Amino acid sequence: MRIGRRGQDGTDPKELRAELDEILKFEDRPGSVCGAACQKPDPRNCSRNCPDIPQVLSSDPEKHPLETRIAPLVYEMKRLGVFEPCWSCEGHNKPDGSFWKLPQVWFYAHSVVHLRVLADGIKELHLSEKLSVPWHITVTFSDNDNAETTFSLHPRIDPTNVKLASLQNDIDALARALRDQVLAEALKLARQSG
Numbered sequence: 001m002r003i004g005r006r007g008q009d010g011t012d013p014k015e016l017r018a019e020l021d022e023i024l025k026f027e028d029r030p031g032s033v034c035g036a037a038c039q040k041p042d043p044r045n046c047s048r049n050c051p052d053i054p055q056v057l058s059s060d061p062e063k064h065p066l067e068t069r070i071a072p073l074v075y076e077m078k079r080l081g082v083f084e085p086c087w088s089c090e091g092h093n094k095p096d097g098s099f100w101k102l103p104q105v106w107f108y109a110h111s112v113v114h115l116r117v118l119a120d121g122i123k124e125l126h127l128s129e130k131l132s133v134p135w136h137i138t139v140t141f142s143d144n145d146n147a148e149t150t151f152s153l154h155p156r157i158d159p160t161n162v163k164l165a166s167l168q169n170d171i172d173a174l175a176r177a178l179r180d181q182v183l184a185e186a187l188k189l190a191r192q193s194g
Contacts, residue, residue: 091164
């Protein structure tokens with residue numbers, strides 16, 4: 001069976017370009033990534049290394065600041081301007097040192113196109129050996145009473161054969177390269193589609 005396009009004409013090129021432009025024109029967005037909560041005198045100089053990010057990007061900074069290791073990746077996802085992170089975990093081992101929890105970022109996205117370029121960018125980072133294991137995006141939900149669909153970015157691994165340190169190194173690599181790789185994938189898709 002051949003995989004056909006939906007509808008007779010496929011994707012509307014203007015709609016596709018508008019969705020890609022939401023990512024490609026990220027430099028035109030006013031203000032800081034952290035928004036009004038940013039305490040910096042000049043928020044245009046923000047970076048993923050700001051020590052305030054764990055509190056500023058949390059919806060409950062007193063009780064639940066972002067974990068330090070995952071905060072730069074959350075920042076970079078939000079910086080793209082098309083994803084709204086809503087939960088994260090830097091990954092954890094059990095007290096005996098065995099692996100326990102995956103590192104991951106949950107987020108909202110309103111466009112499948114945005115998810116595609118994110119997934120393509122993450123795949124390219126793995127293929128270029130910047131990540132120790134493949135990472136992927138899955139559909140999930142946050143609470144039973146929340147009808148909004150969320151997505152999870154996390155490693156695809158065999159939990160019996162994993163080292164948390166390697167996955168946390170992947171978090172660092174993703175934070176460093178995600179923006180540029182997603183922009184490159186958005187530009188590639190824009191060129192290919194016309």
